[in-house]
Amino acid sequence: MLKALSELFWTFAKVGVMTFGGGYAMLPILQREVVENKHWATDEELTDYFAIGQCTPGVIAVNTATFIGQKNQGIIGGIVATLGVVFPSLVIISILAGFISSFSHLPLVINAFAGIRVCVCILIFNAVVKLWKSAVTNRLGLVLFLVVALGSMLFHISPVLFVILAALLGILLVQFQGKEASGK
Amino acid sequence: MIFLQLFYEFFKTGLFAVGGGLATFPFLSNMADKTGWFTHSQLMDMIAVSESTPGPLGVNTATYVGFVTAGVPGAVTATIGLVTPSIIIILVIAGFLKAFRNNRYVDSAFQCLRPTSTGLIAASGLSVAASAFFRTDAGESLSLSALKPEAVILAAILLAVTRFIPQTKKLHPIVWIGFSALVGVIFTFGGVPMS
Structure with a gap:
């Protein structure tokens, strides 16, 4: 064992x-x-x-x-x-x-990390573009992306809340689609 | 007390960060605002170091934040906090794997979670970008005159080599992190003379 x-x-x-x-x-x-x-x-x-x-x-x-x-x-x-x-x-x-x-107090390190931070921005941007391609595939995805991005930027709401609401929305959508399908 | 707080913050991150890679980043950015344990520019440095060293990105950044906050015990606490929800969730669903994978509700929830996670990362990216492109670290008084033109030029070059030039597109990010460090030193991006 x-x-x-x-x-x-x-x-x-x-x-x-x-x-x-x-x-x-x-x-x-x-x-x-x-x-x-x-x-x-x-x-x-x-x-x-x-x-x-x-x-x-x-x-x-x-x-x-x-x-x-x-x-x-x-x-x-x-x-x-x-x-x-x-x-x-x-x-x-x-x-x-x-x-x-x-x-971290050395000029060499301070300047190097100031350059690196620019690179991190680009890496994050590239990651978002890559995620976007697989995540935002329909109108609902686009709306969610925009609402979440703007909401968390403008109002400093905790990401936890967005995640919980998105999961709930997904679950409710199944209920809604289920009813719609059986109603037809 | 700090250890309990660290554990709690990272437990939350592990529980709600969905999608791997940079998924924990919005939670860390929020943590920086809320607790003051570290700044946005420190967070970016930690992401760069985590991306350039072995180990999963999410685990590396958690370890780093923990270390900056409370030394080696902090690093251990943060990492244990991050993985605890994973262990619990995986052990629970391991029993009904197939059912979980084919569940309509799970699938639909993730249809909504993916764009949400992407939106969170985009928003946090924009909010930390201020510390890379503007001379002030305060974030309050962002004016066009504080914009660093050298940072904008570097960003344009990096964008071109990582997205548009086929020969360099596939290179590992470490190459560009190293390149940017060099450019930062040569052109004194930090505004500190090198002598």
């Missing part, structure tokens, strides 16, 4: 180290480690986990790790696999953050 758990932890730590950015970039890595090397899941199962990981809240890498760990060693397995996937981030970021903060 302990050996299986430690194997889960280190395999997912490896997946964490090799994931840059996350999202779809990590699918081939999971395929190699989890399907081909460890035989913990089939390709089909992995695709399923990944799809569900995307439509549940939270970080996709974490969701997928929990799924595979759970399937392998139950609840403890799910927790251990998740701790494994976040472990490299904790170590690497803590070291880097400490390093950066002790040099």
Whole structure:
């Protein structure tokens, strides 16, 4: 049991180290480690986990790790696999953050990050364009996008409220469409 | 006390941030406004570092915010807070996987959640952009005279190489983060002389 758990932890730590950015970039890595090397899941199962990981809240890498760990060693397995996937981030970021903060007063660092911030704006813009293509596919999507973007910019409403309202709207729409369909 | 607060804020983020990648960003931007633990420009620096280091983006930024707020214990608390809702939700739905995947309500909810998440990211992007393009960090007195022309030129170049030039479009963002750091140093974007 302990050996299986430690194997889960280190395999997912490896997946964490090799994931840059996350999202779809990590699918081939999971395929190699989890399907081909460890035989913990089939390709089909992995695709399923990944799809569900995307439509549940939270970080996709974490969701997928929990799924595979759970399937392998139950609840403890799910927790251990998740701790494994976040472990490299904790170590690497803590070291880097400490390093950066002790040099943050240097002109070199101040100027470099001032340049980097411009780049981050463009990266966010590109991410929004990419998301837009898959998310805003109809008039309802467009209206939601505009209402949420303007609402959160102008009124500083918590994003939590928008997320809850959007989920409720989606659920109500099924009810509404269901009635409409049966009425015809 | 700060640890309880950190855990709560990141639990909320993990519970409501849908879609991966930058999905946690609007929650962090909101956190910066509400708690004062970090500024918008710090948040952008954290995103850049998180994007350039191994590990999922959402986890890296959570760790970074936690570290900035309360050191290594803060980093651990924030990260545990972020993943706790995921663990609970996934363990619950693991029992009825197929039913969840094919559920009409779940599907419809996500039809609405995707544009919502995109709208939130766009709005937060605009609100942090002020610290990159204007000389003041206050955000209150944004005037055209405070606009940094060098930042606008860099943004135009980056937009061209990441979106329109086929040879450079596919390059990893790290390349552009490094390039921008260099440009920032050469043209003293921070307004601090290099000597």
